[in-house]
Amino acid sequence: MSNTSSHPALSQAQTKKPRTRLSRDAKLAVLLFFLGWVMSYADRQLITLALPYIGEDLSLSPTQQGMLISAFFVTYAIVQIPGGMLVDRLGAKRTAVAGVLAWSVFTVATGTAGSFAVMLAVRALFGIGEGVYPAASVKAVAERTTSEQRMTATGWMYSSNAVGTIVAAVAGAALIGFIGWQGAFFVLGAVGVLVAVAIGVFLPKVRADSAAAIAVEEEAASTIATKDLFRSAALWGHVAMFFGYGVVAWGMSAWVPSYLVSARGIPLGVVAAAAVIPVLAGGVASILGGRLVDRLGGRHRLIVVPGMLACILVLAMMTQELPVPVFITLIGLLSFFSGMCYMPVFSSPVRGLPTGVVGTAYATISTGSQVAGILTPTIMGVVVENVSWEAAFGVLIAGCVICLVAALLVPRGPEEFLATFTRREKATADAI
Structure with a gap:
């Protein structure tokens, strides 16, 4: 590996005063992925609220109900590293949009499942869709911020976890009460599709104000x-x-x-x-x-x-x-x-x-x-x-x-x- 500290482009970039305020493009990127994370947490938490009704309608034992939750965590964990490699190969935007679309489709599919076997398969596939999103969101934000801003921007993005949990508790419970557990999954899945479209359409391009620094990063990569x-x-x-x-x-x-x-x-x-x-x-x-x-x-x-x-x-x-x-x-x-x-x-x-x-x-x-x-x-x-x-x-x-x-x-x-x-x-x- 070449010593990047001696690279003239990097040296020139380092002489400039670090930008501590997020640019408008960076703020928009954080907002879009914030919304994606809100839906991620809302969709995964909804099943915990709906589980008693799912268990009753599908005649599931407590063990089977627990397996529906575990199915998500198993595939979500397994896909983390392959998902990160996919993000680096295909790009953050493309992978993020595909991930949000996939888990939103499987959120809707959760509401259509009529048996334990189908529900188990759907929740496992749901975990795969969500599993590629974390790396994609962090990489996308990193590409639109300077290194001095990255954790600040990512921290704002990850504050969405709290919002998503509350959305699931409040909106999820209300939807289940008004239109049933199947309808609740349909609604949240449809909102997720809209978020995927928003990321695909409105996500700004990779930052262009530090071209020299980006070139050095690509050389190092x-x-x-x-x-x-x-x-x-x-x-x-x-x-x-x-x-x-x-x-x-x-x-x-x-x-x-x-x-x-x-x-x-x-x-x-x-x-x-x-x-x-x-x-x-x-x-x-x-x-x-x-x-x-x-x-x-x-x-x-x-x-x-x-x-x-x-x-x-x-x-x-x-x-x-x-x-x-x-x-x-x-x-x-x-x-x-x-x-x-x-x-x-x-x-x-x-x-x-x-x-x-x-x-x-x-x-x-x-x-x-x-x-x-x-x-x-x-x-x-x-x-x-x-x-x-x-x-x-x-x-x-x-x-x-x-x-x-x-x-x-x-x-x-x-x-x-x-x-x-x-x-x-x-x-x-x-x-x-």
Whole structure:
């Protein structure tokens, strides 16, 4: 790999003052992919609301109902890395539009399924459609922002997760009540098609104000192959970091409501209303974390280490017998502190790597959280059944520790992360 820091075009680009404000095109790109993410979360959350009605109409056992949810997560996780490679090969816009169209079609198809086998197949295909979107959205935003803006822009885009969850809870429940669960899937699927069309028609072209910098990135990308990414210990360190984060996020969303209902006797309606607090806290934290890590030059440790230490403290407090309002407040704090770490986990690869390989790198890291989403709910269930709720919260603490340790072991910033590829290539050349 050539040392890009010595490239005259890059040197010229670096002498210019970094742009900290997003351009109009960048804002439009963030808005379009924000809408895509809102529909992504609304569509995937809708089935959790509709599941009792689906189970009754199709005569499904609790195990079969659970399999319908798991089918999405399995295919969604499997397609992450291949999806990222597809994004880098075919382009972010084309892959994003295809992904949104695909999952919207399968959202509509969910409303037409008349048997367990058909529904299971549809939800698995739905997961494949959604699985290519994360890498496409991040790459598209990266192509329309400077490296100094990327995590800020991505943080705004990912704040959509909170909006999508609330849309599913409010609009989804209302639609099911008025037109039935089948009609709810038809409506959300149709809206998703409109969002796909909007991305295809209105997404601005790749930024043209930094042509020299883009040329340097393309030159660097040609020297970093997919196999180089997969051989990178630094990249797998970020995968481990996001796995630890995912243990906290998925464990909390899967089991905290059950804890409040089963162990504390809180009515489900109250728990559902209280769930808005951590969702909003996480959305705000996503924006702040992205903006702050950009201000810090992509140095993730300055956010992830104190953020995970705060999460450990909050989780330790949650193991105590506390009044319910205090416990719900702690859930909000846990969502905030963990949410602050979301964007920083990706900062070094997304800011440091050329945009030509960002899709694959992002998708590889994202797989860490998906694996945590598959494993953590089951592990916590086993611990709750055989040990105690307090021990189950200890599983979440273990996730914090994994994230924290990985953050300390990987390179501290984008430049150091990219330099690991340079050193490996130099070592290979010296050996030859």
